[in-house]
Amino acid sequence: MISRQLAISAAVLAVAALCMGLFVWHMRGRGTQTEYSAADSRPVTPPAAGPTEPVTLYLADDATGSIRPLETRIALPEGRQQRAEELLRALMIQYLGKDSTHSLGAGSEVRDVYLVDPGLVVIDFNQAFADSHQSGILVEELTVLSLVKTLSANIPGILQVKILVNGAERETLAGHADLADNYDVAAVDKLVAQMGESQGR
Amino acid sequence: MRWSNSRYYGFIFAASLVVIGVAGFTVFESFAAGPSVPPKQLTIYSTVANYSLPVAEYHGTDYVGLLELLEPLGTVNATVKGKQWNLRFNNAQAVFVQNSATAVVAGQSVRLNAPFALQNGRGAVSLNSLAALLPHFFNRQITWSPGSRRLIIGSVAVHFTAQIVRNNPPTLVMQFTSPVNPQVSTEPGRLLLKFTHEAVVAPGTTVLTFGNKDISSASYSETDGTAALTIAGKVPLFAAFSNNGSTITVEPSAQAAIQMQAQAAQKMNPAAPGSPALNTGSEPAAVPTGAQSYFVVIDAAHGGQERGAALSGQLGEKEITLAIARRLRQELQDRGITSFMLRDGDATLTLDQRAVMTNHIHPAMYICIHASSAGSGVGLYTSLLPPLENNRGPFMSWSTAQAAFLPASQSLENALASALQQSHISVRELSAPVRPLNNLAVPGVAVEVAPSTPGVTADLAYPTYQELIASSLAVGIAEMRGHAPQGTP
Numbered sequence: 001m002i003s004r005q006l007a008i009s010a011a012v013l014a015v016a017a018l019c020m021g022l023f024v025w026h027m028r029g030r031g032t033q034t035e036y037s038a039a040d041s042r043p044v045t046p047p048a049a050g051p052t053e054p055v056t057l058y059l060a061d062d063a064t065g066s067i068r069p070l071e072t073r074i075a076l077p078e079g080r081q082q083r084a085e086e087l088l089r090a091l092m093i094q095y096l097g098k099d100s101t102h103s104l105g106a107g108s109e110v111r112d113v114y115l116v117d118p119g120l121v122v123i124d125f126n127q128a129f130a131d132s133h134q135s136g137i138l139v140e141e142l143t144v145l146s147l148v149k150t151l152s153a154n155i156p157g158i159l160q161v162k163i164l165v166n167g168a169e170r171e172t173l174a175g176h177a178d179l180a181d182n183y184d185v186a187a188v189d190k191l192v193a194q195m196g197e198s199q200g201r
Numbered sequence: 202m203r204w205s206n207s208r209y210y211g212f213i214f215a216a217s218l219v220v221i222g223v224a225g226f227t228v229f230e231s232f233a234a235g236p237s238v239p240p241k242q243l244t245i246y247s248t249v250a251n252y253s254l255p256v257a258e259y260h261g262t263d264y265v266g267l268l269e270l271l272e273p274l275g276t277v278n279a280t281v282k283g284k285q286w287n288l289r290f291n292n293a294q295a296v297f298v299q300n301s302a303t304a305v306v307a308g309q310s311v312r313l314n315a316p317f318a319l320q321n322g323r324g325a326v327s328l329n330s331l332a333a334l335l336p337h338f339f340n341r342q343i344t345w346s347p348g349s350r351r352l353i354i355g356s357v358a359v360h361f362t363a364q365i366v367r368n369n370p371p372t373l374v375m376q377f378t379s380p381v382n383p384q385v386s387t388e389p390g391r392l393l394l395k396f397t398h399e400a401v402v403a404p405g406t407t408v409l410t411f412g413n414k415d416i417s418s419a420s421y422s423e424t425d426g427t428a429a430l431t432i433a434g435k436v437p438l439f440a441a442f443s444n445n446g447s448t449i450t451v452e453p454s455a456q457a458a459i460q461m462q463a464q465a466a467q468k469m470n471p472a473a474p475g476s477p478a479l480n481t482g483s484e485p486a487a488v489p490t491g492a493q494s495y496f497v498v499i500d501a502a503h504g505g506q507e508r509g510a511a512l513s514g515q516l517g518e519k520e521i522t523l524a525i526a527r528r529l530r531q532e533l534q535d536r537g538i539t540s541f542m543l544r545d546g547d548a549t550l551t552l553d554q555r556a557v558m559t560n561h562i563h564p565a566m567y568i569c570i571h572a573s574s575a576g577s578g579v580g581l582y583t584s585l586l587p588p589l590e591n592n593r594g595p596f597m598s599w600s601t602a603q604a605a606f607l608p609a610s611q612s613l614e615n616a617l618a619s620a621l622q623q624s625h626i627s628v629r630e631l632s633a634p635v636r637p638l639n640n641l642a643v644p645g646v647a648v649e650v651a652p653s654t655p656g657v658t659a660d661l662a663y664p665t666y667q668e669l670i671a672s673s674l675a676v677g678i679a680e681m682r683g684h685a686p687q688g689t690p
Contacts, residue, residue: 135510135518135573136571136573137573137582137647141631171552174510175507175518176635177635178635181634181639191585191632
C-alpha cells in the first residue's frame with residue numbers, strides 16, 4: 001500500500017512539473033527574442049594585457065580598393081593560437097572604429113581561432129560578421145584578403161586559412177566571396193600585390 | 202485519515218497524467234516554435250495597388266479585416282457604436298452589425314455569406330462575402346477566386362495566349378496582355394512559371410495541349426494567391442523574355458536543341474559523316490564544335506530569393522544584373538553572336554546549378570554580371586586559382602575546374618577591359634574568390650558594375666549607362682571571336 005507521504009510527494013512533484021512547464025513555455029518566447037545588439041560594436045573579449053610587440057595589420061581601403069599595411073604595437077600572448085586571436089581582434093577594432101577605411105557591420109566579432117597543423121588556420125566569426133557585411137565582390141574580397149594577409153604576415157608557418165561563421169561552413173560571405181574553400185596564403189599574397197599595382201595604374 | 206487503495210492509485214494516476222501532459226506540452230511547444238505552416242493570405246490585384254492580407258479563421262470560416270482591405274484602395278474611415286460598425290469608403294457609407302449576416306452599403310441591403318465579426322473596434326467579413334459586398338463599394342468588375350483566395354478589382358486581369366510557332370526545335374510563344382515577371386524554375390520534365398505580382402488569369406481551358414512531343418502541354422493553376430503555368434516537356438526547357446516582358450518564349454535548352462537538330466539531320470541523311478553523337482544516357486554527349494563555334498553564356502548574378510546587394514532601399518542587385526544581362530544579350534545578337542542567359546526572370550539558381558548548366562552546354566565563354574554601389578566603373582574578375590595546365594584528365598576537380606582555363610579567361614578579361622576603356626569607362630582587372638568561377642570548365646569572367654560616379658547608386662539603373670556597359674562588353678566579346686578559346690576541351 002502506498003503511504004500518504006508518497007502520495008503527497010507525488011502531488012508536490014506534479015505541481016512543480018506544472019509550474020516548470022509554464023515557466024519554460026514563458027521563457028521560450030523570450031529566448032527567441034534575445035539577439036545580439038546591432039548597435040553595440042564593442043568587442044566582447046577584452047584585449048590581452050602585458051608588454052606590447054610590433055605587428056603589421058593589413059587594412060582594407062574601400063576608396064582605393066587595396067590593402068595597405070599599418071605598423072602598430074599590440075599586447076600579444078605567448079601561444080600561436082592566442083596570438084592569432086589577438087591579431088584578428090586588433091584588426092576588428094580598426095574596422096569598427098569611426099574613421100575606418102573599410103567598415104564592418106556593428107557587432108562583428110571573432111568567436112574562435114584554431115590552428116590545425118600543417119599550416120591551416122580556421123577562423124570562426126559570429127553571425128553578425130556575415131549578416132551585416134556589405135555585399136559586393138570587391139568589398140567582400142578586401143575583408144578576406146585583410147584577414148588572411150594579417151595572419152600570415154605575423155604568424156610564421158600559415159599556408160591556408162578557412163573561414164567559418166557561427167561555427168558552420170557558409171557558401172559566401174555576403175553573396176560573393178567564397179567561404180566554402182580554403183584560402184591559399186601564396187595566392188592571397190600575389191593578389192594583394194596585384195591590387196597595389198592595379199590601383200597605382 | 203486513511204486513504205483507500207483505489208483513492209491512492211487514482212491520485213497517483215492523475216498526478217502521472219498531469220506530469221506527462223505538462224512535459225509533452227512543453228516539448229511539443231518547443232518543437233512547434235520552429236518551422237511553421239505559412240499563414241493563409243488573400244491577394245488583391247487592382248489598378249491602384251497589388252497586395253496581400255493575412256486571413257484569420259473564425260468559427261471555421263476565413264475572415265479578412267475590411268479596413269485593411271479597403272485602406273490601400275481609397276479613403277476609409279470607421280467608427281464603432283455599440284454593436285454597430287459604421288464604415289465610410291470614398292463616398293459610400295456602410296453599416297455592419299456584430300454577428301449579423303446583413304449589412305447596408307450605399308443604402309442597399311447586402312446579404313453576407315457569414316456573420317460580420319467585430320473585435321477591438323476592427324470589423325471583418327468572411328472571404329466568401331467579398332463577391333457580394335465589394336461591388337457596392339466599387340463601380341468596377343470584381344473577380345473572386347475562392348480556391349486560390351485571389352481578388353481582382355477592375356480590368357487588371359492579365360490574359361495570355363500560347364502557341365507553338367516552330368517545330369524543330371519547338372518554340373512555344375506566350376503573349377501576355379501586359380508585362381509579367383514570373384519566378385521561373387526548371388524541374389525534370391517541366392518548366393514552372395509562378396506569377397506572384399500579376400493578376401494572370403486562366404485561359405479558356407486550364408490545360409492547353411500543343412500536339413508536340415517535346416513541348417506537350419501547359420497547365421494553368423492557382424494556389425494561395427499566386428497563378429502558375431506548368432509547361433510539360435520531354436527535354437530541358439528554358440524561358441526567355443522579350444517585348445518588355447509581354448512575351449515569354451519557351452525553348453529547349455541549347456544542348457537539347459542541338460541534339461534535336463542533329464536527330465533531324467540524321468533522319469534526313471542517316472549516313473552523313475560528322476553527325477554528332479547523341480546522348481543515349483550511357484555516354485556523355487559529343488558536342489558538335491562547328492555548330493556552336495562562338496556561343497556565350499550570360500549569367501545575371503543572384504535572383505529569386507537571393508537579392509544580392511541592397512543597392513538602395515528599393516534597388517536590389519538582382520534587378521540590375523538582369524537588366525544589364527538582357528542588354529548584353531541584345532548587343533551580342535546585333536553582332537551575330539549567339540548567347541544564352543542562365544536566368545531570364547526572377548529565378549533562384551544556386552552557384553552549383555550555374556556552373557553545372559554552363560559546363561553542360563560547353564559555351565566559348567561565360568560572363569557573369571554583378572552590380573555594386575561601392576567604388577566606380579567596372580571591375581573584371583577571373584578566378585583566384587593558380588594556373589594548372591595538367592588538369593585535363595577524364596575527371597576534373599570540381600573546386601579547381603577553372604585552373605586549366607585561366608589563361609583563356611585572362612585573355613577574355615583583357616579584351617573586355619580594352620573595350621570598356623575605349624568607351625571611357627574606368628576598369629580594374631583582378632582575381633577574386635567569387636563562385637562559380639572556380640567550378641567552370643570554360644573561360645569565365647565576373648563583371649562587377651559600379652556607378653559611373655562614386656556614390657551615385659542611381660547610375661546603375663540608368664538605361665544609357667547600362668547600355669554603354671553592355672555594348673562595350675559586347676565589343677570585347679566580339680573581339681575574342683577570332684581567337685579560338687584555349688580552354689575548350
